Amino acid sequence: MTMINTEALPSQETISWADGFLLVYSITDRQSFNWVKRVRLHISERKGRGGLAGATTLTPMPPVPAGVGGDVSPTFGPPMVLLGNKADMVHLRQVSSEEGEILAKDLECYFSEVAASEQVLQVANAFHEVFKEVQNVRKRQKTSLLDRVLGNKATKIYVRGKSDSALPKE
Numbered sequence: 001m002t003m004i005n006t007e008a009l010p011s012q013e014t015i016s017w018a019d020g021f022l023l024v025y026s027i028t029d030r031q032s033f034n035w036v037k038r039v040r041l042h043i044s045e046r047k048g049r050g051g052l053a054g055a056t057t058l059t060p061m062p063p064v065p066a067g068v069g070g071d072v073s074p075t076f077g078p079p080m081v082l083l084g085n086k087a088d089m090v091h092l093r094q095v096s097s098e099e100g101e102i103l104a105k106d107l108e109c110y111f112s113e114v115a116a117s118e119q120v121l122q123v124a125n126a127f128h129e130v131f132k133e134v135q136n137v138r139k140r141q142k143t144s145l146l147d148r149v150l151g152n153k154a155t156k157i158y159v160r161g162k163s164d165s166a167l168p169k170e
């Protein structure tokens, strides 16, 4: 695990190495939320489709067309989880829960607000969500690789087997 706690964007090396990303901002600090949005774009533009393949081979995303808000389809992006920290400090809140939810929807990722200083389990759960998402991507990649190698034969065999069993046994 690498922790990046700086204003600098993550390096190409870090992005290539990482299987997934836990993006954390503070609900009391709008700049940190803006930074997370910048980092997310930075990662999506550099981590190729399927995300995990980029662990060793990096496939750059196509350039972002102008005028579409600079977003890259999250469906093909690397696994991400969004976390709003310092949820106990609502009196100093600068980023609403809705804004976090909207960004998470855009990223198609898990989102939660936590108070890291007192909610250890919730923080652990966020890491678990990253892990689950990484596993999901790996499964999807394995399936698509099998499809490519077998040319969808696996599916055909399954369908035939199903209709066979539906035939009367005489």
Ligand SMILES: Nc1nc2c(ncn2[C@@H]2O[C@H](COP(=O)(O)OP(=O)(O)OP(=O)(O)O)[C@@H](O)[C@H]2O)c(=O)[nH]1
Pocket (backbone or CB within 6 Å): 005, 026, 085, 086, 087, 088, 089, 114, 115, 116, 117, 118
């Ligand atoms: N109340 C509260 N304080 C927190 C929480 N998480 C971290 N802190 C406190 O925020 C301060 C900064 O935490 P650090 O771990 O140094 O994090 P940082 O990224 O340097 O954060 P900032 O200094 O806030 O930019 C410390 O005093 C922490 O105890 C939280 O969920 N709630």
